[in-house]
Amino acid sequence: MSGDTCVIEMRRAGLTYPGPPPVAALKPCDLVVRKGEFVTIVGPSGSGKSTFLNIAGLLDSPTEGHYLLDGIDTGTLSDPDRSALRGRRIGFVFQAFHLMPHRTAVDNVALSMVYAGAGRKDRVRAAGEALERVGLSHRMNAVPTTLSGGERQRVAIARALAARPSLLLCDEPTGNLDSATAATIMGLLEALHSDGMTVLVITHDPAVAERGMRTLSIRDGMLSEGGV
Template identity: 75%
Template sequence: MEAEDLPAPVPPAPVLPVPPVIELRRAGLSYPGPPPVDALTGCDLTVGAGEFVTVVGPSGSGKSTFLNIVGLLDVPTSGSYLLDGIDTGALRDADRTALRGRRIGFVFQSFHLLPYRTAVENVRLALLYSAVPRAESYERAREALARVGLDHRLDAVPTRLSGGEQQRVAIARALVSRPLLLLCDEPTGNLDTATAGAILGLLDALHADGMTIVVITHDPLVAARGARTLAIRDGVLTERAPV
């Protein structure tokens, strides 16, 4: 075959940019008065896939408001919030709820486990309103518990679990939907120092696996685990310089 008869090479497909997991554009939240209260003001933030970010600030500074906005529990009253490139302010309430269930996992200071349900049942509850078939939900719950080192405690109820084990079940429950983003609000607040260190080690491992993690904390030792630390004071978010 002559060279001029060869088919022209197919150009490679363009590589599309990956959107940030979190993108806040002058986002704020004000509560009506009188007088009106600016809980969060003009927040600009970009968090890329796989980042581990910690957020610190005194009580009443706006940390909870920040968490509620990023977790799609509240809608900014000014500016915008894009989650994985999706403008969440343009969504209906039902679509926002569905997006939260698919893309975000939550871990709180209190474990919020049902006392008469086993570990695997507590984790499966996170898939109750999803389209995941029952048999698959069990397997996914088992896999999530294995990921946090509790595959040997599937049938234990919370009263038979230590505080650290209960928090691991709560983390497994947050992971079972295979979220894009893990939001943690004081995840070690109810744990002793040694157990807290083990939970932070687990978060480090999840981060090493590529999970995007945002941790709200008042503890400087927890804050230091993040690759980036943000500070909120009087509703204003700033980037804290590394120590």
């Protein structure tokens, strides 16, 4: 862990969807994730994991309380400023990869930085560095249809890393992979964490959850320390 800098800080943050009847998808919670932590979050389907992810990833705003990312109170930001903060500070890794099938690996990674305002040359350079970091420098010009599931997830992780975010937010990153490939991907996430990256993984897999420095659980919209 690198010092006491907070990457995620939730202060009685919660989200209730309007009714009728209103649904408290995430009940008010307090949470601190410090720079350099590796945190896993578990919970059954419908427990509130997706709502938590959406708040942490600045895709939704809490309807009560406060969410601070890198010390910035996100509730005070305009929508364009929230989008810009998300693009600079958060890298997303999803279960389904979400790669463009007819673009090369390096293009898929470089495209993630278009909205950051970088020129093409800088985007391609950063994309190449990110792919090298995940061990795919030899597959930069391959298209996703020629890559294995593990390689596609590595491209997705490289895409998340390209803009040098302060938080890597992973939603079921091993859900589409066999157990051996899943272990390899988790090893990569652990290596990135060892390099100082703050990593948060949402999972239903106990074997994945136990790889974190600490595990949180969500059940019926309630966030608590410890596994389910």
